[in-house]
Amino acid sequence: MSNAQETPKSTLEVLRGAVEALLTIASQKQNELADGIGLSHYAVSRRQSRRPEARSPWSFDEADAIARHFGMPTLTLLAGAETACEAYASSRGTTVTRLLADRNEPSATVKEPDSPAAPAAAASPEPQSSEPEAAAVEDVTQLPDPEPCVLCQLPATTALEGFPQHVSADECAAAADAARPQEAPAKSDGDQETDRREPASTPEPDTSQHPHPARERRPSRPRQERSDTKDTAVAFLRRNIHDALEQHDGDLEAAQAFLVRKAIPHAMELLDLTRRSGRYDIVAFPFLPDILRKPTKDKPDQIWEARPKWSRAWDSLPPGSHTVDELDINGAYLSALKTHLPLGELAHSEGPIDTIKLRRSGFHYVTPGEWKHEHLPNPLGARDEDGPLWIGEPTLRQLNRAASEKYGRLCEPPQIHESWTSGSTEHLLEYARAALAEVRAEAIADNDTVAEEYVKAMYSKLVSTMGDSNYNRDLHRPDWMHIIRSAAFSNLWEKAFKANAAGLHVVRVSGTDELHLIGDWRSAVGAQGRPLFPEGRALTEVKLKNQRTITTDSEA
Amino acid sequence: MPDRNIDFGHYKARGELSSLAAARVLDTLAGGITSPVTTRRGLTARLRYMTRSEHARSLMASEGLNPSSETLAKWLDGTQQPKASNLTLIDRTYRRMRRHNVARYLLQRLNAGGGTRVEIHPADDTSVLERHRRRDKQMRKINIRKWDHIVKAWADGAWEKGTKAALDDVWVDKLRDELGSDWGAYEYTKSLGFNA
Numbered sequence: 001m002s003n004a005q006e007t008p009k010s011t012l013e014v015l016r017g018a019v020e021a022l023l024t025i026a027s028q029k030q031n032e033l034a035d036g037i038g039l040s041h042y043a044v045s046r047r048q049s050r051r052p053e054a055r056s057p058w059s060f061d062e063a064d065a066i067a068r069h070f071g072m073p074t075l076t077l078l079a080g081a082e083t084a085c086e087a088y089a090s091s092r093g094t095t096v097t098r099l100l101a102d103r104n105e106p107s108a109t110v111k112e113p114d115s116p117a118a119p120a121a122a123a124s125p126e127p128q129s130s131e132p133e134a135a136a137v138e139d140v141t142q143l144p145d146p147e148p149c150v151l152c153q154l155p156a157t158t159a160l161e162g163f164p165q166h167v168s169a170d171e172c173a174a175a176a177d178a179a180r181p182q183e184a185p186a187k188s189d190g191d192q193e194t195d196r197r198e199p200a201s202t203p204e205p206d207t208s209q210h211p212h213p214a215r216e217r218r219p220s221r222p223r224q225e226r227s228d229t230k231d232t233a234v235a236f237l238r239r240n241i242h243d244a245l246e247q248h249d250g251d252l253e254a255a256q257a258f259l260v261r262k263a264i265p266h267a268m269e270l271l272d273l274t275r276r277s278g279r280y281d282i283v284a285f286p287f288l289p290d291i292l293r294k295p296t297k298d299k300p301d302q303i304w305e306a307r308p309k310w311s312r313a314w315d316s317l318p319p320g321s322h323t324v325d326e327l328d329i330n331g332a333y334l335s336a337l338k339t340h341l342p343l344g345e346l347a348h349s350e351g352p353i354d355t356i357k358l359r360r361s362g363f364h365y366v367t368p369g370e371w372k373h374e375h376l377p378n379p380l381g382a383r384d385e386d387g388p389l390w391i392g393e394p395t396l397r398q399l400n401r402a403a404s405e406k407y408g409r410l411c412e413p414p415q416i417h418e419s420w421t422s423g424s425t426e427h428l429l430e431y432a433r434a435a436l437a438e439v440r441a442e443a444i445a446d447n448d449t450v451a452e453e454y455v456k457a458m459y460s461k462l463v464s465t466m467g468d469s470n471y472n473r474d475l476h477r478p479d480w481m482h483i484i485r486s487a488a489f490s491n492l493w494e495k496a497f498k499a500n501a502a503g504l505h506v507v508r509v510s511g512t513d514e515l516h517l518i519g520d521w522r523s524a525v526g527a528q529g530r531p532l533f534p535e536g537r538a539l540t541e542v543k544l545k546n547q548r549t550i551t552t553d554s555e556a
Numbered sequence: 557m558p559d560r561n562i563d564f565g566h567y568k569a570r571g572e573l574s575s576l577a578a579a580r581v582l583d584t585l586a587g588g589i590t591s592p593v594t595t596r597r598g599l600t601a602r603l604r605y606m607t608r609s610e611h612a613r614s615l616m617a618s619e620g621l622n623p624s625s626e627t628l629a630k631w632l633d634g635t636q637q638p639k640a641s642n643l644t645l646i647d648r649t650y651r652r653m654r655r656h657n658v659a660r661y662l663l664q665r666l667n668a669g670g671g672t673r674v675e676i677h678p679a680d681d682t683s684v685l686e687r688h689r690r691r692d693k694q695m696r697k698i699n700i701r702k703w704d705h706i707v708k709a710w711a712d713g714a715w716e717k718g719t720k721a722a723l724d725d726v727w728v729d730k731l732r733d734e735l736g737s738d739w740g741a742y743e744y745t746k747s748l749g750f751n752a
Contacts, residue, residue, distance in 0.1 A: 285675045285677075286677065286747055345746075345747070474751040476749055
């Protein structure tokens with residue numbers, strides 16, 4: 001370690017350090033620097049990035065521009081953070097400590113909000129003091145000439161996302177104070193002005209609670225036109241149901257049988273519909289690694305989906321008589337369609353891989369950590385053997401979450417040996433899922449069994465036939481099938497974990513959607529104070545299937 | 557117009573001749589008996605299939621499998637197990653007959669509804685040096701409307717006996733029609749599928 005510290009810094013590191021220090025003492029943001037040296041904000045952010053893999057180098061010309069921006073010779077800038085800061089401070093006629101003190105003292109800077117000579121000082125002093133507000137001034141740019149603020153109509157020298165306005169409510173008030181003496185001669189007008197402004201300034205105490213006080217009152221701006229993909233998909237499903245009913249002269253059973261029979265081709269058509277304007281095309285027949293190939297027709301491939309099949313050992317329950325409520329998760333596979341699916345063909349990699357950061361998804365050969373808990377099932381499911389195994393992305397992420405601080409380090413994180421992954425997105429089947437969910441909700445509200453069964457057949461058959469199936473030759477993605485199933489199991493484990501955290505006893509977790517609990521689950525609340533298990537038939541709710549009573553003795 | 561690859565794999569690209577890949581996909585579409593010929597069940601099923609009728613028997617003979625009726629009876633009732641060489645011959649002959657019999661129905665299915673979409677991935681060149689790589693190649697989805705020639709060349713079975721040219725010619729013709737001058741990137745493929 002000591003050796004590493006002694007190696008001299010590279011010039012680029014020195015420059016990066018100097019730029020960062022200068023931005024700090026000058027109270028400037030990266031985008032202000034970007035405007036000053038004629039680069040895009042994105043480019044500056046890349047050059048100053050802390051992550052080595054995302055970083056790009058500064059060029060000599062750019063270094064010259066930075067030096068000009070801060071008013072010093074280039075060599076001073078390259079001499080290091082300390083020298084550069086001192087040069088900057090002395091060019092302003094102060095010292096570094098003074099500048100730093102000014103930066104931390106809000107009142108010192110508020111006094112000169114309109115002076116364009118000190119753009120750094122004009123940037124809101126408050127954001128530095130409180131974290132949530134810092135986000136609100138991300139896109140602040142300095143205007144060369146003051147323009148009317150969109151909030152209070154008084155001249156402002158800053159713009160937020162291109163709209164001239166004061167950065168905070170305090171600055172609006174300061175500008176109003178500054179403007180009042182000038183308005184005094186035109187008395188009647190001035191009074192009206194202040195009257196009119198009164199209501200606007202009264203809610204000010206509230207603004208401290210909202211992280212974005214300015215955003216709520218901002219005039220609406222042209223948005224990107226909303227996609228109507230989901231509506232098209234919903235219309236497609238409704239039309240199919242309507243047509244089937246008409247074809248069978250209102251014979252509900254016949255129509256339902258017909259729709260269920262047509263579920264696979266309809267699901268494929270739905271997928272095509274929802275990808276019409278999508279960025280990614282669905283790759284239906286990618287190259288598959290050997291781990292995903294079935295050796296024979298009835299032998300499985302090598303992926304472990306982590307299907308739960310767990311019952312709690314009775315002697316770990318407190319003695320006495322308990323009522324076990326058997327809960328059923330609604331539409332587990334439908335919800336699981338929203339998961340990180342690999343887009344293209346899977347590529348091989350060796351060793352640990354951070355799939356979240358790289359936005360990849362796929363399969364991993366891991367050695368899982370040991371699971372020693374009696375009150376919770378292993379996220380890896382019911383496994384008879386030990387040793388390394390191939391798991392899908394949702395299982396890996398679940399294991400990593402279980403190993404995290406937030407979950408109380410339930411196990412060691414899994415060790416990844418090799419992976420087959422591809423760039424992933426969570427939105428591939430999202431429109432299809434949303435459309436199916438909407439039609440399902442409608443069907444439940446209208447008590448429409450035909451539509452309900454149709455939707456159920458569509459999503460369940462889509463998942464079960466998207467791999468190797470003679471019934472669906474339009475899509476050959478066993479990887480998606482495994483990942484979607486793993487996602488459903490992982491969602492169920494998450495529910496079991498939350499139930500346990502809320503003080504309920506988890507007795508059984510099995511299948512895709514079975515969760516057996518002891519305790520008052522109806523009044524259990526989660527982290528945000530929302531009920532954990534609302535009862536009903538919606539996708540976010542649970543259904544009580546059965547109740548049974550068990551008695552455990554301390555002897556047993 | 558580019559011509560075929562002269563020495564595919566010279567720069568360490570990997571892939572399968574796409575006409576053969578297509579023939580393989582057609583084979584899976586044709587389906588058939590899944591039990592392997594080495595099992596009793598698979599063997600009996602194949603022999604029954606090939607000796608169902610006089611016509612079938614003569615077809616079997618023309619394919620080169622012509623056991624005497626005694627041998628056939630012994631094979632069928634299990635008193636005699638075919639030699640290993642005969643087992644492979646039985647399997648190959650069965651597959652050829654199956655192709656021949658299924659061709660008409662398969663052609664109908666491939667041509668129906670305006671043709672069949674083929675998804676074709678270019679050869680795998682991840683181990684090829686950057687400067688030898690072909691740029692801008694990606695997965696393509698093409699629609700083949702008329703499958704008559706392809707299915708005929710496939711059902712003929714000559715490609716399996718070593719003369720790949722006939723099948724390859726009709727397949728490359730189709731590729732050329734659909735992909736234009738870019739077809740060369742898809743002469744060899746990493747993965748190929750039909751949604752039929």
